[in-house]
Amino acid sequence: MHSKQRNTRRRFLSYLVGSGATTVAVSWMWPATSVAQDIDLEELCLKYPYNALCEDYLPGVAALDESDSPYEAAAILSTAQAGDRLPAEGLSEKAYLVIEEGPAIADYAISAVCPHLGCTVDWNSTEQKFICPCHGSQFDETGDVSRGPASSALSLVTVVVKDDQVRLVDRAYTPDRS
Ligand code: FES
Numbered sequence: 001m002h003s004k005q006r007n008t009r010r011r012f013l014s015y016l017v018g019s020g021a022t023t024v025a026v027s028w029m030w031p032a033t034s035v036a037q038d039i040d041l042e043e044l045c046l047k048y049p050y051n052a053l054c055e056d057y058l059p060g061v062a063a064l065d066e067s068d069s070p071y072e073a074a075a076i077l078s079t080a081q082a083g084d085r086l087p088a089e090g091l092s093e094k095a096y097l098v099i100e101e102g103p104a105i106a107d108y109a110i111s112a113v114c115p116h117l118g119c120t121v122d123w124n125s126t127e128q129k130f131i132c133p134c135h136g137s138q139f140d141e142t143g144d145v146s147r148g149p150a151s152s153a154l155s156l157v158t159v160v161v162k163d164d165q166v167r168l169v170d171r172a173y174t175p176d177r178s
Pocket of ligand 1: 133
């Protein structure tokens with residue numbers, strides 16, 4: 001092997017070693033780089049929606065109306081009234097958006113899955129309650145059970161309204177029901 005070739009090879013090997021050392025040094029000096037990649041934005045942005053990392057982040061999935069179009073918050077609020085329950089698809093199970101006084105879209109939706117045996121409950125706007133078509137369980141407008149055989153409330157789903165979008169987040173919501 002010519003000395004020129006050896007020198008080139010040596011320079012190349014030292015470049016590789018140097019690169020590795022540089023990478024290790026950078027990782028050591030700025031561990032936040034890898035930490036930032038590991039951050040669960042869903043978790044972070046639900047807790048700290050005004051964090052700089054969350055500026056452009058939309059959590060969850062779009063809530064879809066009965067024609068599979070994404071709900072638009074302004075459009076909902078131009079027609080909805082407090083007490084309305086709007087069916088929303090998007091997650092694996094149907095849920096109902098809750099319209100509060102204002103009107104405003106509540107930060108939770110009511111799951112349509114009956115806790116008895118899993119049928120999908122219907123919202124009866126006249127009686128202001130959810131009724132299960134399978135065995136007749138009934139739930140009030142907040143999802144609390146009012147008639148069996150179901151023995152527990154409908155579960156709640158987290159809702160985030162951002163940039164005129166209504167997002168369903170597959171994450172339990174625990175309200176103060178006291
Ligand atoms: S599945 Fe709803 S009452 Fe049985």
